[in-house]
Amino acid sequence: MRLSTLLTTTFALSRGVTAFWKGLNVGANNPDGSCKTQAQWETAFKALAGLPPKFTAARLFASSDCNTLQNAVPAAIATGIKLLVGVWTEDAIHYGAEKAALEAAIKAHGCDWMMAVSAGSEDLYRGDTTAATLAGQIHDVRGMVQDSLGCKKVKVGHVDTWTAWVNGANTDVIKACDFVGNDAYPYWQGSTISQSSDVFWTAMNQTRDVVNKVKPGTLVFITETGWPVTGSSFGSSVPSKANAQAYWKSVGCAALKQAHTFWYAYEDYSSNPSFGVIGQNGKAIYSLTC
Numbered sequence: 001m002r003l004s005t006l007l008t009t010t011f012a013l014s015r016g017v018t019a020f021w022k023g024l025n026v027g028a029n030n031p032d033g034s035c036k037t038q039a040q041w042e043t044a045f046k047a048l049a050g051l052p053p054k055f056t057a058a059r060l061f062a063s064s065d066c067n068t069l070q071n072a073v074p075a076a077i078a079t080g081i082k083l084l085v086g087v088w089t090e091d092a093i094h095y096g097a098e099k100a101a102l103e104a105a106i107k108a109h110g111c112d113w114m115m116a117v118s119a120g121s122e123d124l125y126r127g128d129t130t131a132a133t134l135a136g137q138i139h140d141v142r143g144m145v146q147d148s149l150g151c152k153k154v155k156v157g158h159v160d161t162w163t164a165w166v167n168g169a170n171t172d173v174i175k176a177c178d179f180v181g182n183d184a185y186p187y188w189q190g191s192t193i194s195q196s197s198d199v200f201w202t203a204m205n206q207t208r209d210v211v212n213k214v215k216p217g218t219l220v221f222i223t224e225t226g227w228p229v230t231g232s233s234f235g236s237s238v239p240s241k242a243n244a245q246a247y248w249k250s251v252g253c254a255a256l257k258q259a260h261t262f263w264y265a266y267e268d269y270s271s272n273p274s275f276g277v278i279g280q281n282g283k284a285i286y287s288l289t290c
C-alpha cells in the first residue's frame with residue numbers, strides 16, 4: 001500500500017466515513033452541439049478540479065458517440081479525473097458500438113481511469129426497455145469489463161430515476177447491479193426551493209430503502225441532481241441563480257458527505273431550463289463552496 005493510500009484510508013477510518021467521489025455530469029457535446037475534442041475534455045476536467053469542491057470525477061453519458069472515450073480518457077488520465085462511464089443500451093447496433101468503444105479504451109488505457117460503468121441511463125423511466133432486457137445487458141457489460149478484460153474492481157450498474165428504482169417491476173435490474181445510480185430532481189417534481197431538500201432526500205431515501213431490501217449492501221450513487229439557473233418554471237419550481245445556489249448549499253453540500261455524487265451539469269447554457277454550473281464566460285454561475 002502506498003503511503004498516500006495508507007494516509008487516506010487512515011483518515012477515512014478515523015472519521016468513520018468513506019471518501020466519496022465528487023463529480024459533475026459532462027456531456028460529450030459542447031453547447032453549440034459540436035463534439036468535444038480531447039483538448040476540450042481536458043479543459044472541462046481541469047475546470048472541475050479547480051472548482052471549490054475540487055471535483056474528482058465526471059459522469060459521461062455514452063462511449064462511442066462523439067468518440068467520447070477515445071477523446072475523454074486521455075484527458076481524464078492527464079488531469080487525474082476518474083470517469084463514471086456510460087454505455088448506451090439502445091438499439092442493438094448502438095449498444096454494440098458502445099461496448100466496442102469501451103473495450104478499445106480498456107485495451108488502450110487499462111482499468112484505473114474508471115470509477116464505475118453504467119449500462120444505460122434512464123431507459124426504465126422512458127419505458128424504452130424491459131427490466132429483463134436491461135438486467136441482461138448489465139450482466140453482459142460486467143462480463144466484458146470484469147471477466148474478459150480483467151477490470152475486477154470496476155463496479156457495473158445502471159442509472160435511472162428514483163421513480164424507476166422504487167417500481168417493483170424493476171427489481172431484477174437492482175439484482176443485476178453492483179451499484180445503483182439514482183437521478184432525482186425536485187425541480188421536475190414541481191417543488192418550491194424551500195421544500196426541495198426534503199423532496200430530494202425523500203426520493204433518495206426511498207431508493208435506498210428498496211435497494212437495501214432487494215440487494216443489501218449495494219451502494220446508491222447520486223448520479224444526477226441540480227437546479228436550473230435560467231428557464232421556464234415547472235409547477236412551483238422556479239429557475240434562478242439564487243435558487244440554484246440555495247439548492248447547492250442545502251442538497252449539494254450534504255450529498256458530497258454521504259454518497260458518490262454527480263451534480264448536473266458542467267455546461268448547459270443553451271438549454272431551457274439550463275442546469276449548467278459553468279457559464280459561457282467559462283466561470284462558475286453560482287458559488288460551489290460548502
Ligand SMILES: *[C@@H]1O[C@H](CO)[C@@H](O)[C@H](O)[C@H]1NC(C)=O
Pocket residue numbers: 197198199201202205
Ligand atoms: C432520510 O434518511 C436519513 C437517514 O435515515 C434521515 O436522517 C433523514 O431525515 C431522511 N430524510 C427524509 C427527508 O426522509
